[in-house]
Amino acid sequence: MRIPKAIQNLVESFEKLPGVGPKTAQRLTFYLLHVPQGELDRFADSVQSLKKDTILCSQCFMIDESDPCSICEDTQREHSVICVVEQPLDVLAIEKGRSFRGIYHVLHGRIDPLNNIGPDEIYIAPLISRLKSKNSKIKEIILATNPTMEGEATAMYIAKQIKGQDLRVKITRIGRGLPVGADLEYADDTTLQRAMEGRDEY
Numbered sequence: 001m002r003i004p005k006a007i008q009n010l011v012e013s014f015e016k017l018p019g020v021g022p023k024t025a026q027r028l029t030f031y032l033l034h035v036p037q038g039e040l041d042r043f044a045d046s047v048q049s050l051k052k053d054t055i056l057c058s059q060c061f062m063i064d065e066s067d068p069c070s071i072c073e074d075t076q077r078e079h080s081v082i083c084v085v086e087q088p089l090d091v092l093a094i095e096k097g098r099s100f101r102g103i104y105h106v107l108h109g110r111i112d113p114l115n116n117i118g119p120d121e122i123y124i125a126p127l128i129s130r131l132k133s134k135n136s137k138i139k140e141i142i143l144a145t146n147p148t149m150e151g152e153a154t155a156m157y158i159a160k161q162i163k164g165q166d167l168r169v170k171i172t173r174i175g176r177g178l179p180v181g182a183d184l185e186y187a188d189d190t191t192l193q194r195a196m197e198g199r200d201e202y
């Protein structure tokens, strides 16, 4: 029997998603065949508007509906403290704890030589520009990359870059409480809060 093209196409799309193998891709596709058309249309709409209706903040590179994003625009926040994270999801994880009142810088990745991701592939240069900008009020950079080998290497690289610029910025690293190899995204609120409070000068 030949599998209908429409099914084959969707299976292939699912297979491209992280963590989804051929079996799961098939199961998801056949599951969707039972879903009412209206619901499928809404699903398709959400996928379609995912990128169309979001924008990267030109200051911190967080994803939002406006540029600057709502965090950068918030005058109640401490614009002198920047928390540097790997992914937008890390911002959401830290925001959930509600204890951090500074602003962010999202790298959109980490230095990972094994996968050919060097410093130029992620948003490190714009971070340095933010620090060097004439009206910069930044006093502290919190390096909140993941406590993995790549995350540590990224933190180290950024710290070196900042120190090489002769900028009067305090550099700190979160950690200690965080289990090695963990992902910030999956850390619970208390652990994350403790890691934030217990940061050391880098």
Ligand SMILES: [Zn+2]
Residues within 6 Å of the ligand: 057, 058, 059, 060, 061, 062, 068, 069, 070, 071, 072, 073
């Ligand atoms: Zn922003």
